[in-house]
Amino acid sequence: MKKVLETLKTATLLFVLCFSLQGFASSDEDQNLEVDTKDEVDAYIQHHIKDAHDFHLFSYTSNGERKHVGFPLPVIVWSSNGLATFMSSAFHHDDDGKVVVERNGSSFVKFHSKIYELNAGASQVEFDETHHATNADKVLDFSITKSVFGILLIGLFMLIAFSSLARQYKNKSIPTGFGRVLEPLVLYVRDEIARPNIGEKRYRQFTGYLLTVFFFIWILNLLGLTPFGFNVTGQIAVTAALAIFTLVIYTFSGNKDYWMHILWMPGVPVLIRPVLAVIELAGALVIKPFSLLVRLFANISAGHIVVMSLIAIMFTLKKSLGVVGATGLSLVLSFFITLIEVLVAFLQAYIFTMLSALFIGMAVAEHDHDHEHDTHGHDVPDAEDVRGDFI
Amino acid sequence: MEILINDFSPGLFVVMTILFLGLIFLMVKFAWKPILSSLDERESGIKDALAAAEKARTDMQNLQADNEKMLQEARAERESMLKEAREIKEKMISDSKELAKVEGDKMLKQAQVAIESEKKAAVADIKNQVAELSVAIAEKVIKEELSNSEKQLKLVDSLLSDLKLN
Numbered sequence: 325m326k327k328v329l330e331t332l333k334t335a336t337l338l339f340v341l342c343f344s345l346q347g348f349a350s351s352d353e354d355q356n357l358e359v360d361t362k363d364e365v366d367a368y369i370q371h372h373i374k375d376a377h378d379f380h381l382f383s384y385t386s387n388g389e390r391k392h393v394g395f396p397l398p399v400i401v402w403s404s405n406g407l408a409t410f411m412s413s414a415f416h417h418d419d420d421g422k423v424v425v426e427r428n429g430s431s432f433v434k435f436h437s438k439i440y441e442l443n444a445g446a447s448q449v450e451f452d453e454t455h456h457a458t459n460a461d462k463v464l465d466f467s468i469t470k471s472v473f474g475i476l477l478i479g480l481f482m483l484i485a486f487s488s489l490a491r492q493y494k495n496k497s498i499p500t501g502f503g504r505v506l507e508p509l510v511l512y513v514r515d516e517i518a519r520p521n522i523g524e525k526r527y528r529q530f531t532g533y534l535l536t537v538f539f540f541i542w543i544l545n546l547l548g549l550t551p552f553g554f555n556v557t558g559q560i561a562v563t564a565a566l567a568i569f570t571l572v573i574y575t576f577s578g579n580k581d582y583w584m585h586i587l588w589m590p591g592v593p594v595l596i597r598p599v600l601a602v603i604e605l606a607g608a609l610v611i612k613p614f615s616l617l618v619r620l621f622a623n624i625s626a627g628h629i630v631v632m633s634l635i636a637i638m639f640t641l642k643k644s645l646g647v648v649g650a651t652g653l654s655l656v657l658s659f660f661i662t663l664i665e666v667l668v669a670f671l672q673a674y675i676f677t678m679l680s681a682l683f684i685g686m687a688v689a690e691h692d693h694d695h696e697h698d699t700h701g702h703d704v705p706d707a708e709d710v711r712g713d714f715i
Numbered sequence: 716m717e718i719l720i721n722d723f724s725p726g727l728f729v730v731m732t733i734l735f736l737g738l739i740f741l742m743v744k745f746a747w748k749p750i751l752s753s754l755d756e757r758e759s760g761i762k763d764a765l766a767a768a769e770k771a772r773t774d775m776q777n778l779q780a781d782n783e784k785m786l787q788e789a790r791a792e793r794e795s796m797l798k799e800a801r802e803i804k805e806k807m808i809s810d811s812k813e814l815a816k817v818e819g820d821k822m823l824k825q826a827q828v829a830i831e832s833e834k835k836a837a838v839a840d841i842k843n844q845v846a847e848l849s850v851a852i853a854e855k856v857i858k859e860e861l862s863n864s865e866k867q868l869k870l871v872d873s874l875l876s877d878l879k880l881n
Contacts, residue, residue: 374722375724375727401726402726438724455721464725464729465724465725465726465727466726466729466730467726471727471731472730472731475730475731475734475735479734479737479738479741482738482742482746483738483741483742483745483746486742486745486746486750487745489746489750490745490746490748490749490750491749493749493750493753493754493757494749497753497756497757497760507754510750510751511754514751514754528751531747531751532742532743532747532748532751535742535747536735536738536739536742536743536747540735559722559724559727560723561724561725561727561728561731562727562728562731564723564728565728565731565732565735566735568732569732569735569736569739618719
């Protein structure tokens with residue numbers, strides 16, 4: 325009975341999740357008929373997958389005036405005149421570089437979620453054909469943006485949830501309540517990701533990082549599916565930072581064998597070794613982290629774009645299918661895609677963590693096995709070498 | 716690629732790096748370390764308990780085997796004791812039979828010897844008595860015969876006549 329109730333709860337949650345996303349979008353679109361052409365939908369989606377400087381829930385038009393519901397977030401920028409801080413409400417929801425904010429003797433404008441500092445004398449930002457500002461410079465933007473807000477939120481949530489789980493172990497060996505949900509996840513990461521990929525000897529040392537990465541990505545991915553419209557793991561700066569963490573960890577924990585295999589590959593003719601070293605170095609320092617960061621970024625961004633595009637069917641196909649047809653089609657498609665996105669949220673977190681563990685495992689692997697040589701003295705590739713080729 | 720680079724926000728990157736570094740350290744200190752060590756402890760506890768249970772089981776088995784062995788031994792011992800007792804009984808019976816036979820034979824022999832000697836004595840006694848009796852009778856007869864002279868002369872005559880015949 326309890327199990328049924330739990331399942332029902334989960335299903336309801338999923339349902340609410342999917343349809344509130346829908347509701348959010350449609351209320352926005354229906355009430356002010358601003359976004360109803362394909363170009364406008366495109367622009368809206370592009371705007372959504374970018375970071376934002378305020379927490380915007382929805383907008384509506386009443387009495388011909390556009391109203392926004394949400395709250396502003398602090399803007400912290402490093403300009404030519406030093407640090408400048410102000411609330412994002414100073415831009416009055418402008419994202420086209422029209423509203424100029426004066427702080428510390430600098431003028432700031434916001435254009436497509438980016439803050440520019442206007443050059444002296446300029447009153448409006450202007451762009452050339454390649455979308456480079458001609459009379460303004462990008463500033464170093466340390467603002468508490470929506471993504472940073474999400475990171476802080478999830479960081480706090482993780483700290484509270486897992487430290488409470490840790491506290492539970494002081495009194496009892498089997499956790500109760502929410503801890504019972506978290507424990508198998510921790511065990512999963514430890515036993516299915518860290519242990520088999522890094523090896524029994526050294527997995528413990530890296531499990532903390534892997535657990536943090538896994539839950540951070542997974543929860544943020546799931547948060548991205550809520551109607552709050554977070555897109556943290558779809559920010560390339562965030563995935564780049566994560567990938568670089570992995571890069572730093574496996575580069576600095578690599579043992580002698582690892583560097584030997586990169587810089588002076590044993591078992592191949594001497595003349596080929598420098599060539600291989602270049603390839604291996606590029607693989608270890610650039611390709612591996614790049615594949616990590618692009619995979620996560622692209623998957624999550626694509627998911628957001630697909631979900632929003634399917635929701636947009638509601639009004640882009642209104643003319644050809646009618647209101648009921650377009651809404652129904654959009655509802656069904658976006659419902660199932662959202663379900664798939666729930667799976668993708670987990671999958672991407674798993675893949676990122678798994679590959680991180682694999683890279684670390686390759687760096688710390690102990691080659692106590694000598695390569696087997698066949699009758700002609702050539703190396704016989706073993707499973708590990710083959711596995712390396714596929715990554 | 717152009718879009719990727721354009722979308723990359725160095726500020727967000729820096730903020731994310733700092734926050735994530737902090738998150739890793741905090742999580743490791745306050746969550747993962749205690750959780751993982753508790754899990755390890757629990758797992759090793761379970762392992763130990765399982766090993767102890769296994770050991771108890773084998774001990775029990777050994778004990779049972781020992782018991783079985785002891786029972787077997789006791790049974791064998793009882794068997795052998797019974798057998799021995801039976802043998803002893805039989806031996807005793809046969810021994811006493813032997814003894815009785817020997818003793819009886821001996822007594823029989825003694826009795827026979829005694830009977831023989833008694834018989835001999837009796838026969839001798841009878842012989843003596845017969846002799847005495849015959850002498851007494853003969854005396855009386857002679858006395859009777861020779862009580863008068865006529866008879867004595869007659870006897871002498873008969874004796875003499877016998878002598879003549881010879």
